[in-house]
Amino acid sequence: MSGAGDVLEDLSSRDEDLTYFAFAKPVATHRDAMQVRPEPVPDVLAGRYRLERLLGAGGMGVVYRARDLLQEQFGDPEPYVALKMLCDEYADCVDASALLFSEFALTRRVQHPNVVRLYGFEADTRCNRAFITMELMRGLTLDKLLCERPLGLPWPELRDIALPLIDALAHVHSRGVLHGDIKPSNVMVGEEGLRLFDFGLGLAEEDALPGLPKLSRHGFHAWTFGYAAPELLDGSPLVASADVFSVACVIYELACGKHPLRRVPSNQARDVGMEVEPLTSSHLPKRCWTSLKTALSFDPSKRHITVAQLRQDFASASNFKLLQGWRRLFPNRFRQ
Structure with a gap:
């Protein structure tokens, strides 16, 4: 199998994908932290998954397109999966495999049509690497x-x-789960609908998953500059209202094409008194903007709206049903 540098495809360099790292081991620069150098792995993992190409990378993990040789043997015409493992900076860290399993357990707990579908959590003993297999999303x-x-x-x-x-x-x-990293690159749309993915920074709220080990994440915080709530960047723990802030940033950007804080980290935007430019009715209904503005509050005590309330306001703002097909968004992209 060729090296990671040879198969890496179209890793985004957009500002919203830059990530804030609070490492247990400090790195020299932010750019050094972003370099992904997956350690060598076998062509075939666990005797079953042949790695074909690297699809992308995030703050902590790399995702490959892989061919499931067992499914292929049984005649599956589409024996492909997405396979995620930790990048080499984290592979040798204490609790690394357990943290990957935590992502698997969190995602599995929240089964939903708009959340990525997982297949399994496995390990290859030859290279001592754990990995997650999941649906290969197209879109x-x-x-x-x-x-x-x-x-x-x-x-x-x-x-x-x-x-x-x-x-x-x-x-x-x-379901008692927090995502922790909602941003445009962690949401995909295609003919099969929308998928939210990458729960790598997620947490279970108290009693949601009592059997899940309580792991220290001190060395694994990787909040995304452009979408993390200011309290996260200040060092506060992840709570539900931080997810609300992040999803509001994404929706704002989808509405007008501009980032609500001009890509300034939210804690810095707060400290210099920056204000979010209001959206007009040409972008979205007034009721939706009122809810979005509350969700974008810098002060978490003033962010008094839940994601369920946000959904209710967006749903009631429209008398139209959701489109059943995604071809309206991509009229030519999925034609054979």
Whole structure:
């Protein structure tokens, strides 16, 4: 198998994907922290998954397209999965595999049509690497959609993305799980609908998953600059209202094509007195903007709106049903 540098495809360099790292081991620079150098792995993991190419990388993990040789043997015409493992900076860290299992357990707990479907948690003993297998999603992540639609989406199209996204997050919270890293590159839309993925920074609220080990994440915080709530960047723990702030940032950007804080980290924007530019009715209904403005409050005590309330306001703002197909957004992309 060729090296990671040879197969790495289209890793985004957009500002919203830059990540704030609080490492147990400090790194020289932020750019050094972002370099992904997966350690060598076998061509075939666990005797079953042949790695074909690297699809992308985040703050802590790398995701490959892999061919499931067992499914192929049984005649599956589409024996492909996405396979996620920790990148080499974290592979030798204490609790690394347990943290990956935590992501698996959290995602499995929140089964929902708009959350990525997981298949299994496995390990290859030859390279001592644990990994997650999941559905191979086909479509566009929202960061790439924003590149194609720099002025934002009209309300009918925005609604068809915002409602499933909010609905997914509302379900996640109802199951006692926090996501921790909602941003455009962690949401994909395609013919099969919308998928929220990457619960790598997620947490279970108290009593949600009592059997899950209580792991220290001191060396694994990787909040995303452009979408993390200010209290997270200040060092406060993850709570539900931080997810609300992040999803509001994403929806705002989809509505007008501009980041609500001009890509300034939210704690810095707060400290210099920056204000979010109001959205007009040409972007989204007034009721939705009122809710979004509350969700974007810098002060978490003034962010007195839950994701369930946000969903209710967005749903009631429209008398139209959700589109059943995604071809309206991508009329030519999925034609054979």
